[in-house]
Amino acid sequence: MTSPAPPENAHPYLRAASAGVRHHTRALAPPDAAQPRLADRQHLDALHAHLAALLHLLDRLAEATRPPRPAAGRLLATAHTRLWQATNDVHNAFHVLPADASADAEARACRPDQLPDEPPVLTTCQRHLAAGHVVRRKTTPADLNTPVPGHTTTCSH
Known part of the structure; x- marks a missing residue:
């Protein structure tokens, strides 16, 4: 039994976000560049916002899928945990x-208790919390600390 092919306009925002990530990935290492661009804090902040949005999406998908399809719901919940680790x-x-x-030490500190300068944008730490x-x-906690199968690196902090 196969699933029917989705229409081209199914999930347009998710498709656009995926296309944006692919475009950005290509832009990081253009063919004529000697080296790829290094990540900076603004880049990682934007990536963290994208991952946090994906976390919320996976959470909702897992919750909705689990009752009628428990095995698929468990797999989505596992994917949610792995995405959290990333x-x-x-x-x-x-x-x-x-x-x-130009940033001073206080601006660099992790301060989730402070409000962001310009709403509705959250700081990385507030979004993370x-x-x-x-x-x-x-x-x-055991699930959160379980390494990804095949992942052999260790954290240094």
């Missing part, structure tokens, strides 16, 4: 990268 690593990388030369709250509500 989001957490991007957040940590954000703090490892140096801030702009909000996403982490949702993840921890539905995931055990």
